[in-house]
Amino acid sequence: MIAYPDTSFLCGLYRKQDNSDRALAYRATMTGPLHVTRLLLWEFRQSVRFQAFRHGKNRLVGYPLHEAERMIAKLGEQMEQGLVTLLDCDFVNILVIGERLSKAHTFSGGHRSFDILHIATAIAHDAKVFLSFDANQNQLAAAEGMETPLVEA
Numbered sequence: 001m002i003a004y005p006d007t008s009f010l011c012g013l014y015r016k017q018d019n020s021d022r023a024l025a026y027r028a029t030m031t032g033p034l035h036v037t038r039l040l041l042w043e044f045r046q047s048v049r050f051q052a053f054r055h056g057k058n059r060l061v062g063y064p065l066h067e068a069e070r071m072i073a074k075l076g077e078q079m080e081q082g083l084v085t086l087l088d089c090d091f092v093n094i095l096v097i098g099e100r101l102s103k104a105h106t107f108s109g110g111h112r113s114f115d116i117l118h119i120a121t122a123i124a125h126d127a128k129v130f131l132s133f134d135a136n137q138n139q140l141a142a143a144e145g146m147e148t149p150l151v152e153a
Helices: 007-014 020-029 038-057 065-080 091-109 113-124 135-143
Strands: 003-005 034-036 084-086 129-131
Touching: 003 007, 003 034, 003 113, 007 020, 007 038, 007 065, 038 065, 038 113, 065 084, 091 113, 091 135, 113 129, 113 135, 129 135
Parallel strands: 003 129, 034 084
Antiparallel strands: none
């Protein structure tokens, strides 16, 4: 069974934050590798770099460059170890699914583009579980029939 994460889950794994304990606990229950795509890797790395940029402009936000570099390196190490596996994807199919999701859910749910693309990617890979700390994104995943084990009760 594929469990597909979003960027918030990866951030919880690779940097101590409020949801890290839950991310690490769920990851410990997984018997296989964490599945990611190039799209997810790009968004994670971009987000981490942007936080370092923000911190460089205002020390009260984001985090230092060395922390960003450590997070990206840790993910790379886990990919080399086989703990994180890169899935192939058909981006045309993902965009088609994303358009269906947007049409069906965005007017009523206010979903962001990358959130829709992550859900579309999970659907394209027959994921049964979606790993996110974003409440709105979890609502969309649940509406599409996926389990969302990180939703707080």
